[in-house]
Amino acid sequence: MKWEEVRKIYSNQFVKLQILEWHMEGNNKYIDNMAIIKAIKDNREATKELVRSKGDVLVYHTGNEDIVLEVRNIKGYRGII
Numbered sequence: 001m002k003w004e005e006v007r008k009i010y011s012n013q014f015v016k017l018q019i020l021e022w023h024m025e026g027n028n029k030y031i032d033n034m035a036i037i038k039a040i041k042d043n044r045e046a047t048k049e050l051v052r053s054k055g056d057v058l059v060y061h062t063g064n065e066d067i068v069l070e071v072r073n074i075k076g077y078r079g080i081i
Contacts, residue, residue: 001034007062010039014046019056024071031067 006015021033040046040059050059060067 001036003031003034003067006034006036010036010062012061012063014040014043014049014059014061016040016049016053016057016059019058027071027073029069029071031069034067 006017016037016039017034018037019031019034022029022031024030037057040049046059046061053059058069
């Protein structure tokens, strides 16, 4: 499913989704295709679901026009080089 479709169906709410396809541009990961796991009505539940999410599952608000994730290279972050 494309983000434009998700925004129309689940307007102005959080959704938990599985990333199916994505591409990189510089340090940004753009999500191209996804599967909706569930819609989330309130902020508290959205936070709980986000904390429990692993891998290619995330929680995002449909008020955002695009799904763009900033990817940071953290080499040496904890003293490991």
